[in-house]
Amino acid sequence: MRRRLILSVLPLMFCLVPALAASLIAAALPVGARAFYLKSLTTLDALILALGISIFLIQTLLSWTALQWRGVGFDERPDRWLTNLAQAAEWFPLLGLIGTVAGILQTFSSIEGPTPAAIIIKLYAPAITATGSGLFMALLNILPSWIVLLGRDIIRSLGGDEMPNALDAAPMRPAESIRR
Numbered sequence: 001m002r003r004r005l006i007l008s009v010l011p012l013m014f015c016l017v018p019a020l021a022a023s024l025i026a027a028a029l030p031v032g033a034r035a036f037y038l039k040s041l042t043t044l045d046a047l048i049l050a051l052g053i054s055i056f057l058i059q060t061l062l063s064w065t066a067l068q069w070r071g072v073g074f075d076e077r078p079d080r081w082l083t084n085l086a087q088a089a090e091w092f093p094l095l096g097l098i099g100t101v102a103g104i105l106q107t108f109s110s111i112e113g114p115t116p117a118a119i120i121i122k123l124y125a126p127a128i129t130a131t132g133s134g135l136f137m138a139l140l141n142i143l144p145s146w147i148v149l150l151g152r153d154i155i156r157s158l159g160g161d162e163m164p165n166a167l168d169a170a171p172m173r174p175a176e177s178i179r180r
Helices: 002-030 031-039 043-066 079-088 090-108 117-158 175-179
Strands: none
Touching: 002 117, 002 175, 043 079, 043 090, 043 117, 079 117, 090 117, 090 175
16 A cells, blocks of 8 residues: 555546645636636737646656656656756746737837826736736746645655665665565
């Protein structure tokens, strides 16, 4: 039972955490804000979301591989890719900012003569969707690499290893305790 928990159940649970977190954040948004966002999506928003979701799915698969216990350690081959893809998440807020600036420029270019503030605000509001898309994708894409680090430590602890670097000093190796 413990072996199955460590080898299968925990890696799966850890890989689901970022998707569950994203779902909770989306569900926690006020209904009106969420409806406005979905109604006002632009082409840049679609690009940010498609790229972000693609990178997220790749990271999730790599996280699954990275959390697999291989008897004496974890499969570390995905680590470099996870790091690089997590760093790519830093670009999403910048893409969102570009979309916001473009939306503001579009708003001001469409205003001619005296215009009531309410109309300016209504024209300006869709520019903010790009910022939201960029921030949401950045948040979503930094979680998988963090989950791998946390998950590995928890799996090592459950496998009988007190410290992450104590594999050689431990009286009982984690692989031996997993086989029980």
